[in-house]
Amino acid sequence: MFRIVHKEKLSPGIDLFEIEAPRIAGHTKPGQFVVLRLHERGERIPLTIADNDPDRGTITIVVQEVGKTTYELGTYKEGDIILDLLGPLGKPSHIDNFGTVVMVGGGVGVAEIYPVAKAMKEAGNHVISILGFRTKELVFWEDKLAEVGNEVIVTTNDGSYGMKGFTTHALARLFEEGRKIDLVHAVGPVVMMKAVAELTRPYGIRTVASLNPIMVDGTGMCGACRVTVGGEIKFACVDGPEFDAHLIDWDELMKRLVYYRDLELMSFERWKQ
Ligand code: FAD
Ligand code: FES
Structure with a gap:
């Protein structure tokens, strides 16, 4: 049983939960996840x-409400108990002194790049974080990413804060300015990660994406999180979730993500009643 010790609203529809989980807290590495x-x-x-x-003895998760479980979690308060937390799962991010690393986070992906950005900076990299949101009121953790990195660029689709446009526009601008970039690490919506991969491909810049396929057990047994990378079948929960973004079959991932949409909607409607 895992107790919520702190809850905070980061932006509309996105909540932070700090949860008592001493054994997970002591073994976690950047890039890992819980089920x-x-x-x-x-x-x-x-x-x-x-x-x-x-x-x-705590871990922090940042959750965007998109369906039944995430909305239900949004109703939980400080002091409430979560029955199961399994983790840390997945392979940790590959942290090294690459040189200049650009971390690209879209929406809730901004929270997911934080531990990796921090570790990259500690390893001696110059860290540039590009944080993408739809609009100003959704912006969060600009200050936290600034604390652990060297430069932060915020983009909003409607131009209400920071640079107008998508994260890829900010990344393209760095290329236009002739900045030397050694690694790009992207976490966010699949369309964003795919666009980042297409942008860096012609420059031959090593690019890593943290994938978000549907997962069930998180331990490599059910096959739900199957993705194709470089023509080979991988299970994102045990072989990932991070992969070479230039080798990922993005179209297959997008198709598999919407495979259960009708059932997910039905389950959400039932829960609301
Ligand atoms: P569902 O009813 O399952 O789905 C509702 C809608 O969300 C549907 O439209 C569906 O297509 C879409 N959806 C479902 N699963 C996913 C998914 N995996 N990715 C994107 N869209 C999805 N979310 C966070 O908010 N914060 C995180 O830190 C985070 N980390 C993740 C790490 C990993 C390794 C993975 C695989 C996913 C992560 N996600 C994260 C996504 C999160 O798991 C899903 O949003 C969640 O499972 C949705 O459950 P639900 O019951 O609320 O919605
Ligand atoms: Fe079941 Fe990855 S979630 S194999």
Whole structure:
């Protein structure tokens, strides 16, 4: 049983939860995730460990409400109990001194790039974070990413804050300015990660994407998270979730993500009643 010790609204529809989980907190590495089940009748969903504090024995998750489980979690308050947290799962990010690293986060992906950006900076990299949101009121963690990196660029689709446009526009501008970039790491909506991969491909810049396929067990047994990378079948929960973005079959991933949409909607409607 895992107790929520702190809850905070980061932006409309996005909540932060700090949860007591001492064993996970002590073993987590950047890029890893947990599989959470709220209660006996709950579904299992994967969520990135956005931060951990081994001294307090807590982990932090940042959750966007998109369907039944994430909306239900949004109703949980400080002091409430989560039945299961399995983790840390997945391969940690490859952290090294690459030179200049650009971290690209879209929406809730901004929380997911935080631990990796922090570790990249500690490893001696010059870290540029590009944070993309639809509009100003959705912006969060600009300050946190600034604390652990060297430069932060915020983009909003409607131009209400920071640079107008998508994260890829900010990345393209860095290329136009002739900046030397050694690694790009992207987390966010699949369309964004695919666009980042297409942008860096002609420059031959190593690009990593953290994938978000549907997952069930999170331990390599059910096959739900199957993705194709470089023509080979991989299970994102145990072989990933990070892969070479230039080798990912993005179209297959997009198709598989919407495969259960009708059932997901039905389950959400039932829960609301
Ligand atoms: P569902 O009813 O399952 O789905 C509702 C809608 O969301 C549907 O339209 C569906 O197509 C879409 N959806 C479902 N699953 C996903 C998915 N995996 N990715 C994108 N869209 C999806 N979300 C966060 O908010 N914060 C995180 O830190 C985070 N980390 C993740 C780490 C990993 C390794 C993976 C695989 C996913 C992560 N996700 C994260 C996505 C999160 O798991 C899903 O949003 C969640 O499972 C949706 O559950 P639900 O019951 O609320 O909605
Ligand atoms: Fe079941 Fe990856 S979630 S194999």
